[in-house]
Amino acid sequence: MIPGSEYVIEITYIVAAVLFILALKWLSSPVTARRGVWAGEAGMVLAVAGTLLYHGIVDYKWLAIGLVLGAIIGVPLGNVGMTAVPQRTALSHAFGALCVTLVGTAEFYLRAPNVPPFVMSVLSLEVILGGLTVTGSLMAAGKLQEILPQRPITYKGQNFVNLTMLAIAVAIAVRLVLHPEEMVLYPFMVGIALVFGVMMIVPIGGADMPTVISLLNSYAGLSAAAMGFVLNSKLLIVAGSLDGASGFILSVNMSKAMNRSFSNVLFGAFGQVQTSAAAAVEARPVHSATPEEAAAILSAANKVVIVPGYGMAVAQAQHKVRELYDVLTKKGVDVKFGIHPVAGRMPGHMNVLLAEADIPYDKLMDMDEANPDFPQTDVALVIGANDVTNPAARTDVGSPIYGMPILDVDKARTVMVIKRSMSPGFAGIDNPLYYLDNTLMLFGDAKAFVGSIVRELTGGGGHG
Amino acid sequence: MVKADLINSLYVFILAAFIGFEVIRRVSPLLHTPLMSLTNALDAIAVVGAIILAGEHKSTLATVLGTVAIVAATSNAVGGFIITDRMLKMFKSSRTQKP
Numbered sequence: 001m002i003p004g005s006e007y008v009i010e011i012t013y014i015v016a017a018v019l020f021i022l023a024l025k026w027l028s029s030p031v032t033a034r035r036g037v038w039a040g041e042a043g044m045v046l047a048v049a050g051t052l053l054y055h056g057i058v059d060y061k062w063l064a065i066g067l068v069l070g071a072i073i074g075v076p077l078g079n080v081g082m083t084a085v086p087q088r089t090a091l092s093h094a095f096g097a098l099c100v101t102l103v104g105t106a107e108f109y110l111r112a113p114n115v116p117p118f119v120m121s122v123l124s125l126e127v128i129l130g131g132l133t134v135t136g137s138l139m140a141a142g143k144l145q146e147i148l149p150q151r152p153i154t155y156k157g158q159n160f161v162n163l164t165m166l167a168i169a170v171a172i173a174v175r176l177v178l179h180p181e182e183m184v185l186y187p188f189m190v191g192i193a194l195v196f197g198v199m200m201i202v203p204i205g206g207a208d209m210p211t212v213i214s215l216l217n218s219y220a221g222l223s224a225a226a227m228g229f230v231l232n233s234k235l236l237i238v239a240g241s242l243d244g245a246s247g248f249i250l251s252v253n254m255s256k257a258m259n260r261s262f263s264n265v266l267f268g269a270f271g272q273v274q275t276s277a278a279a280a281v282e283a284r285p286v287h288s289a290t291p292e293e294a295a296a297i298l299s300a301a302n303k304v305v306i307v308p309g310y311g312m313a314v315a316q317a318q319h320k321v322r323e324l325y326d327v328l329t330k331k332g333v334d335v336k337f338g339i340h341p342v343a344g345r346m347p348g349h350m351n352v353l354l355a356e357a358d359i360p361y362d363k364l365m366d367m368d369e370a371n372p373d374f375p376q377t378d379v380a381l382v383i384g385a386n387d388v389t390n391p392a393a394r395t396d397v398g399s400p401i402y403g404m405p406i407l408d409v410d411k412a413r414t415v416m417v418i419k420r421s422m423s424p425g426f427a428g429i430d431n432p433l434y435y436l437d438n439t440l441m442l443f444g445d446a447k448a449f450v451g452s453i454v455r456e457l458t459g460g461g462g463h464g
Numbered sequence: 465m466v467k468a469d470l471i472n473s474l475y476v477f478i479l480a481a482f483i484g485f486e487v488i489r490r491v492s493p494l495l496h497t498p499l500m501s502l503t504n505a506l507d508a509i510a511v512v513g514a515i516i517l518a519g520e521h522k523s524t525l526a527t528v529l530g531t532v533a534i535v536a537a538t539s540n541a542v543g544g545f546i547i548t549d550r551m552l553k554m555f556k557s558s559r560t561q562k563p
């Protein structure tokens with residue numbers, strides 16, 4: 001071994017930790033954000049190179065195979081389409097947690113039966129969090145990719161069953177801390193965590209995905225930090241706590257945006273949206289409009305705010321929306337976008353899709369920026385968003401979403417809603433927005449409808 | 465010795481969590497998706513643990529689990545950095561954009 005190489009390794013780790021923190025700091029603005037990725041990459045390469053110098057490594061064959069194979073799998077995972085980003089993210093939570101769980105398991109069998117109580121405690125935390133994140137994230141990815149049914153599956157006593165399972169896993173962990181020689185218990189602890197991950201996601205529906213993905217992100221980070229404690233690796237503790245903190249902040253943001261308490265989210269009670277009396281919706285009259293009428297109103301407007309939702313992603317309408325943005329901007333209309341924190345299937349989902357369609361990011365407003373603008377807005381155009389625009393959240397105490405912060409589109413002079421039909425949204429809650437006098441319903445596929453509006457605006461000269 | 469390690473690790477954990485909160489609070493909601501994919505990629509630093517595990521070759525089980533762990537973490541790092549950069553490249557301001 002080269003003398004002093006252990007210091008070299010430690011120094012690469014310290015530099016890597018600094019680079020990781022800088023990477024996140026630079027992410028605070030889109031102007032410096034790409035520098036953040038480079039800092040992260042440099043830190044990663046440095047730390048891996050440093051580790052390869054470690055004197056205890058006797059065989060490089062498997063390392064080489066693992067690194068090459070990982071890179072081969074990683075490249076296509078990095079090149080998925082932007083609409084597949086939520087499921088890709090869920091899958092990468094699963095991979096990260098898988099790595100942590102496998103390393104924890106190997107460490108247990110290497111050290112058992114002589115595992116000090118503290119090490120056994122963090123190791124249990126590591127594999128329980130890791131295990132439930134692996135299967136939970138795979139379930140989430142499956143639902144997002146629509147391989148698994150997206151409908152939430154609920155049954156009586158679900159929370160009781162889930163909490164009991166978690167309690168048993170924790171009880172086994174406590175037993176192992178006190179008696180690490182009872183190695184036969186270990187597989188049960190991991191097994192229950194794996195099953196718990198599946199059960200945890202079973203009651204989750206699409207609208208809850210942003211919260212769930214953030215929460216799984218947080219778990220993955222915390223399990224990595226726990227692994228850092230087991231291996232006594234400061235770098236891993238730093239990276240894990242950064243990831244854990246990020247997931248935690250996003251989970252809190254998402255639960256606030258859905259008006260759920262954080263404990264409600266933590267205990268997996270999300271997804272249990274009360275099936276309100278959605279059946280009692282009487283057939284109230286709505287005003288509907290054709291693409292020609294919509295185009296006429298839009299071109300007469302001074303200020304338009306477009307509110308996209310998951311429906312825009314499903315219909316792949318973002319490029320047509322960009323064309324609409326272009327043609328209206330050219331006519332001198334001020335077009336901006338109002339984006340709700342839980343629009344779509346993960347935090348920031350809409351921003352990425354609109355950025356992909358080349359819409360400048362300074363036109364994208366978050367909820368706090370957009371809401372003061374609506375009273376001065378001529379047209380609010382809602383594309384594939386439903387619950388996040390529902391005024392019942394402000395006014396109707398009986399509504400399941402009462403208290404949820406919404407985009408106040410109803411305060412705009414005219415509201416136009418592109419929607420396939422009058423069927424209620426995912427949560428089965430009726431939206432009084434659709435029956436307002438200043439609301440026009442534009443029935444049809446989001447992509448096709450926006451396309452026809454664009455054709456009207458560009459082709460038909462006399463309509464403007 | 466082990467106790468000192470533990471206390472040191474706790475210090476690092478607490479301080480890193482604080483830095484994490486302060487830094488990540490400032491990330492614009494605009495970039496929350498790239499934030500998640502970037503922290504995910506950084507989390508793949510767990511690969512260093514897996515490398516030591518597989519490289520030390522203390523038992524067949526450890527080598528096998530370690531190698532699979534390397535594959536999982538490396539694919540996360542590679543894929544995570546690629547997609548984060550692809551996303552960030554798309555975010556353009558109307559001032560820098562050509563009409």
